[in-house]
């Protein structure tokens with residue numbers, strides 16, 4: 001049976017596997033039902049963003065999902081050496097890359113029996129991401145080349161005054177703030193969300209951007225770790241105003257790019273990044289000219305095997321769209 005989603009006819013049942021990586025959920029869409037064509041992953045991601053936005057919201061927004069859910073649409077790879085292509089998306093749009101999502105997809109492919117323990121490659125809109133899967137819950141991914149674009153950039157933030165941070169690319173654009181008066185504790189989520197949202201708005205208002213005018217849509221605060229085994233704790237605000245429950249794979253990549261640029265982390269040295277929940281990603285890097293190649297390791301767990309149903313009579317079948 002089929003259903004109309006904003007003038008496009010799609011199956012009324014779509015199978016997904018839900019997982020979480022360090023507390024951050026991923027919904028991997030395993031049915032390949034969208035006519036995205038055969039171009040590069042970047043082209044197909046752009047087509048998904050432009051032409052199928054109501055399908056995005058139907059898959060991850062309320063009432064079938066929530067603001068915190070990240071979707072991972074599995075598509076055929078254009079590079080046959082890859083085990084799959086993937087388009088990541090969230091409650092507001094698509095994502096270039098997603099570290100926790102890659103870990104979730106790796107464990108999901110293992111759960112489905114599509115991969116065994118070993119090294120595999122995933123094609124994303126921002127490049128090919130090789131990963132090692134341990135056959136159970138751990139995935140170690142080699143992220144796309146990451147770099148710091150600018151250090152110690154000042155922005156005037158309403159109610160906060162001047163806030164200084166680094167601008168870095170880790171597969172998404174980040175503003176990384178080390179010096180701030182905030183307490184990185186779960187009890188402070190509302191305050192941390194408000195502060196980071198204001199920083200994001202101030203950056204855009206001042207036209208402080210990533211390369212080529214790209215909006216910096218992830219804001220990251222750092223503080224002391226809760227556990228002495230770890231080097232740092234973070235709070236990461238994602239583009240749709242949800243905070244990352246995991247330490248954020250692309251955010252941790254941006255962090256190691258900054259640490260490398262400051263000479264504070266040597267190639268191959270380990271950095272244990274703790275999330276606001278206390279979950280941990282282990283990170284290191286190798287140099288690649290002016291950039292670094294981050295290696296991020298984390299654990300994911302499958303939480304559900306679900307068939308989503310889109311009823312033609314359901315007024316919210318396209319999800320609750322902001």
Ligand code: PYC
Nearest residue numbers: 098099100248249250
């Ligand atoms: O782990 O890279 C990540 C990520 C980006 C947004 C949410 N998680």
